[in-house]
Amino acid sequence: MTDFLAAYYPWTKSLHVISVIAWMAGLFYLPRLFVYHAEQVEAGSATDALFQTMERKLLRLIMNPAMIATWIFGLGLVFTPGIVVWDEVWPWTKAAAVLGMTWFHHWLGYRRKEFVAGRNTRSGRTYRMMNEVPTLLLILIVVSVIVKF
Numbered sequence: 001m002t003d004f005l006a007a008y009y010p011w012t013k014s015l016h017v018i019s020v021i022a023w024m025a026g027l028f029y030l031p032r033l034f035v036y037h038a039e040q041v042e043a044g045s046a047t048d049a050l051f052q053t054m055e056r057k058l059l060r061l062i063m064n065p066a067m068i069a070t071w072i073f074g075l076g077l078v079f080t081p082g083i084v085v086w087d088e089v090w091p092w093t094k095a096a097a098v099l100g101m102t103w104f105h106h107w108l109g110y111r112r113k114e115f116v117a118g119r120n121t122r123s124g125r126t127y128r129m130m131n132e133v134p135t136l137l138l139i140l141i142v143v144s145v146i147v148k149f
């Protein structure tokens with residue numbers, strides 16, 4: 001298995017980065033939809049139904065599969081011989097940030113369910129602020145995997 005992973009390392013990494021881009025697109029866009037959903041849309045209206053459809057499709061068709069693919073190919077890289085040196089700091093900062101990103105994904109999923117039930121309690125401002133979470137984690141992840149401190 002490790003021979004296989006070593007042989008296909010550039011492919012695993014390519015698929016990892018492609019999945020990451022799709023996941024990040026959703027992690028940036030879904031909280032933006034929530035901002036407008038919270039500020040501009042009346043619960044039970046036709047626009048409410050439209051936002052719910054956009055949010056459901058973004059989460060189910062793009063973000064969930066992209067997150068799973070990111071994890072699968074990312075763990076493939078972790079098990080590729082010689083790639084991760086656990087004595088260094090960067091694998092730990094990356095792991096912490098990736099867990100944070102996964103938590104954020106699920107946080108968004110719970111907020112979507114609240115919109116579906118007509119029970120959103122959070123303001124557009126909260127969603128605007130939460131929109132910065134994936135940006136900060138992204139910076140930490142990219143610096144970790146490229147600078148490799």
Ligand code: HEM
Pocket residue numbers: 013016017020024070071073074075077078083084098101137138141142145146
């Ligand atoms: C979900 C769990 C994840 C795991 C287990 C994981 C693991 C890894 C590993 C082991 C590498 C190989 C580093 C190397 O080749 O030197 C890597 C590369 C990379 N990861 Fe992840 N990763 C994950 C999520 C993410 C996320 C969320 C992002 C971006 C937001 C990301 C961005 C990258 C990038 C850009 C590279 C390529 C770095 C290079 O040029 O070598 N990863 N990942």
